[in-house]
Amino acid sequence: MTTQQLTEQIIKKKSFLCIGLDVDLNKIPQHLLQTEDPIFEFNKAIIDATHHLCVAYKPNTAFYEAYGLKGWKALEKTINYLNDNHPDIFTIADAKRGDIGNTSTMYAKAFFEDLAFDSVTVAPYMGKDSVEPFLAFKDKHTIMLALTSNQGAFDFQTKQVEGKELYKQVLETSKNWKNSENLMYVVGATKAEYFAEIRKIVPNSFLLVPGVGAQGGNLQDVCKYGMSKNVGLLINSSRGIIYASSNDDFAQAAAAKAEDLQQQMEVVLNNK
Numbered sequence: 001m002t003t004q005q006l007t008e009q010i011i012k013k014k015s016f017l018c019i020g021l022d023v024d025l026n027k028i029p030q031h032l033l034q035t036e037d038p039i040f041e042f043n044k045a046i047i048d049a050t051h052h053l054c055v056a057y058k059p060n061t062a063f064y065e066a067y068g069l070k071g072w073k074a075l076e077k078t079i080n081y082l083n084d085n086h087p088d089i090f091t092i093a094d095a096k097r098g099d100i101g102n103t104s105t106m107y108a109k110a111f112f113e114d115l116a117f118d119s120v121t122v123a124p125y126m127g128k129d130s131v132e133p134f135l136a137f138k139d140k141h142t143i144m145l146a147l148t149s150n151q152g153a154f155d156f157q158t159k160q161v162e163g164k165e166l167y168k169q170v171l172e173t174s175k176n177w178k179n180s181e182n183l184m185y186v187v188g189a190t191k192a193e194y195f196a197e198i199r200k201i202v203p204n205s206f207l208l209v210p211g212v213g214a215q216g217g218n219l220q221d222v223c224k225y226g227m228s229k230n231v232g233l234l235i236n237s238s239r240g241i242i243y244a245s246s247n248d249d250f251a252q253a254a255a256a257k258a259e260d261l262q263q264q265m266e267v268v269l270n271n272k
């Protein structure tokens with residue numbers, strides 16, 4: 001998928017919501033545990049109830065890897081279900097990968113070719129030759145961690161390196177990498193006050209913004225400082241949407257939470 005197609009979808013659906021599919025078997029409704037593939041059944045129900053309200057889904061691979069082969073199968077079924085039924089929706093494998101070049105190429109093949117995700121999250125720590133193998137894939141997107149939503153972001157990311165915060169170095173340096181047009185960046189919603197500075201460096205890049213909902217980030221503040229002229233935001237909520245109810249009505253409850261965020265986004269887009 002191209003960023004142009006993603007932007008068109010945002011305008012059409014009046015939404016830049018990304019729903020995080022972080023499935024925890026301890027949190028899903030009990031009755032699903034009797035089915036053959038509870039993780040997939042849960043995801044399918046959530047997708048069926050929410051696909052008109054969001055433009056992206058982001059399964060975090062940790063929640064699948066934790067269940068071994070069964071979990072990975074459920075991830076494969078989920079991405080296939082999305083690609084078969086909602087090919088217009090942007091898909092993010094939240095795997096936070098990155099390694100020496102030939103290893104990164106294999107990670108990229110796993111997520112872009114074998115599983116056919118549109119994008120994957122990557123850590124910048126190992127530098128250019130660890131990220132460029134991901135960028136080499138046409139119409140696939142590499143979402144690099146810039147300023148994360150957690151407290152630990154202050155351990156390294158905001159520290160000064162040669163007179164500039166490390167996350168700014170990451171943004172500036174990566175702009176010059178080969179195929180950098182395939183880069184997007186992660187910026188946590190809990191760090192809304194940093195968005196204006198970030199937009200000075202990457203005015204047009206898409207930013208994946210987790211941290212709204214369970215982590216307490218504020219949607220309006222993120223939009224105020226982070227929106228680009230082409231919107232340029234994908235705002236993620238995982239637990240705040242998918243665990244809205246643990247009863248039989250879980251999918252409808254998730255849809256209600258997603259709709260609440262979508263409505264707020266529509267207001268922002270109308271006032272843009």
Ligand SMILES: O=C(O)c1cc(=O)[nH]c(=O)n1[C@@H]1O[C@H](COP(=O)(O)O)[C@@H](O)[C@H]1O
Nearest residue numbers: 060121148149186188210214215237238239
């Ligand atoms: O890359 C991410 O998506 C990510 C980066 C970050 O800085 N903070 C962050 O919470 N995430 C992910 O975004 C999701 C947030 O989930 P909730 O807090 O439940 O909405 C989880 O899958 C996190 O792993």
